[in-house]
Amino acid sequence: xxxxxxxxxxxxxSLYARIVFVYLAGLLLLSVTAAWVAVSQFEQLGxxxxxxxxxxxxxxxxxxxxxxxxxxxxxPAAHRAAERILSINxxxxxxxxxxxxxxxxxxxxxxxxxxxxxxxxTLEDLLADEPMLPVLLNxxxxxxxxxxxxxxxxFGAAARPGYLLAxxxxxxxxxxxxxxxxxxxTRTLLIAGTLAVVLAGALGLLLFALLTRRFRKLxxxxxxxxxxxxxxxxxxxxADEIGHLSxxxxxxxxxxxxxxxxxxxxxxxxxxxxxxxxxxxxxxLTSLRGYAEQLRKADNLPAETRQAHLAAILxxxxxxxxxxxxxxxxxxxxxxxxPLGVDTFxxxxxxxxxxxxxxxxxxxxxxxxxxxxxPTLPAVAADLAxxxxxxxxxxxxxxxxxxxxxxxxxxxxxxGSRVEVAVVDTGIGLSADELTLVTQRFYRTPASRRxxxxxxxxxxxxxxxxxxxxxxxxxxxxxxxxxxxxxxxxIA
Ligand SMILES: Nc1ncnc2c1ncn2[C@@H]1O[C@H](COP(=O)(O)OP(=O)(O)OP(=O)(O)O)[C@@H](O)[C@H]1O
Ligand SMILES: [Mg+2]
Numbered sequence: 316x317x318x319x320x321x322x323x324x325x326x327x328x329s330l331y332a333r334i335v336f337v338y339l340a341g342l343l344l345l346s347v348t349a350a351w352v353a354v355s356q357f358e359q360l361g362x363x364x365x366x367x368x369x370x371x372x373x374x375x376x377x378x379x380x381x382x383x384x385x386x387x388x389x390x391p392a393a394h395r396a397a398e399r400i401l402s403i404n405x406x407x408x409x410x411x412x413x414x415x416x417x418x419x420x421x422x423x424x425x426x427x428x429x430x431x432x433x434x435x436x437t438l439e440d441l442l443a444d445e446p447m448l449p450v451l452l453n454x455x456x457x458x459x460x461x462x463x464x465x466x467x468x469x470f471g472a473a474a475r476p477g478y479l480l481a482x483x484x485x486x487x488x489x490x491x492x493x494x495x496x497x498x499x500x501t502r503t504l505l506i507a508g509t510l511a512v513v514l515a516g517a518l519g520l521l522l523f524a525l526l527t528r529r530f531r532k533l534x535x536x537x538x539x540x541x542x543x544x545x546x547x548x549x550x551x552x553x554a555d556e557i558g559h560l561s562x563x564x565x566x567x568x569x570x571x572x573x574x575x576x577x578x579x580x581x582x583x584x585x586x587x588x589x590x591x592x593x594x595x596x597x598x599x600l601t602s603l604r605g606y607a608e609q610l611r612k613a614d615n616l617p618a619e620t621r622q623a624h625l626a627a628i629l630x631x632x633x634x635x636x637x638x639x640x641x642x643x644x645x646x647x648x649x650x651x652x653x654p655l656g657v658d659t660f661x662x663x664x665x666x667x668x669x670x671x672x673x674x675x676x677x678x679x680x681x682x683x684x685x686x687x688x689x690p691t692l693p694a695v696a697a698d699l700a701x702x703x704x705x706x707x708x709x710x711x712x713x714x715x716x717x718x719x720x721x722x723x724x725x726x727x728x729x730x731g732s733r734v735e736v737a738v739v740d741t742g743i744g745l746s747a748d749e750l751t752l753v754t755q756r757f758y759r760t761p762a763s764r765r766x767x768x769x770x771x772x773x774x775x776x777x778x779x780x781x782x783x784x785x786x787x788x789x790x791x792x793x794x795x796x797x798x799x800x801x802x803x804x805x806i807a
Contacts, residue, residue, distance in 0.1 A: 388420030
């Protein structure tokens, strides 16, 4: 029972209930007004018709009364003539008026019209050439607005002609209720009107129910979305306002869902990063600790073994330093809210600088380092520190992948409004599968894993820095023949 009340209360508060209430109230008001106007106009039509058909009545009666009136308005002859007329048509009231409209002869209800006066203007309105019907007059005896017929008439010794006035609807006028009971036209009109109103009401309720049903569907979808059902979508249907709203909701839901997916993916990557990092830090640390422990325990180790242990310790320390450096770069690149530095610098100088730093490493690996760029190369606009890292990472990979006797070439040349930089090696190359994977964080090729060096972060950092500069790292490789890694920067 309480539930039922709750439901009724909910429905009465709904948009549907409000629309229906306003609509039905409007419809009721409109139909009552229309019915009132129709019935009163209908009645007016009856009076107009009555006046129009009997407009000449007073003229005809004036001809009959002319002779008796010669003896005076109140003469027995005049009264006899009037009585004869009224016996034929009892619905008519007959009066004789002087030129000012004063009642001088009353043949309707004697005595009721003492000192009565009729406005002459109203009489003249009806006597005009094309009177606007119905012309109503306040009847001398009944004091009601009535239709009438009037004719000018001369009587007695009066200098100016007076009027013979015939009030036509002297009988009681019918009430609206009586008309309903007795007039078939009124009744038919009323029944047709009522049917039309009921039909319009029912159609309206149905239409509003259909309209608000789409709103309810939309609301239900939004509510389900709000509690976490992000797959909610609405069939937009027609291209009206609700259709637009549904489409906008679908777009919004798709955006939020995509952002949530991106957040989840980010979260997954972060967890993976932490797991990989702890592993990458632990391995060299364990090894470093092992060698240091051995050095501490045995102080009579042969000099050669001591040197080998110290070299291993240094190599592991290098690996940790390298990892820490990659991580700090990664943190800088990942900080998307931090705007990129825009430096204007000479790429040729930067290339010479970095290649210079790699010379000892290349010399040791017996790899030839070649710079292939014109000194007239235009300056570029980019984040100097990050581009430095890009070149260092690419060179590091190229030198590491190139066997003794090979060459690593760093080329740069201007194309249109950009400068393209490429690091080309004659190293071991990458297979097609590896090419698609090398830019993922922590991915290392099987060959480099055997080597033990590297964290698998270098190319992912290069890729992200390129993306943040609005360019793309382009990798081409032939296994056994070499690799070309290229990107471009805008000329300042
Ligand atoms: N020019 C290249 N030729 C052949 N293999 C390459 C080349 N560049 C990168 N690789 C391989 O692709 C993988 C990913 O390289 P990336 O630079 O991302 O990681 P890394 O070199 O292992 O570690 P890091 O650069 O972080 O020290 C590595 O296994 C690397 O050996
Ligand atoms: Mg690398």
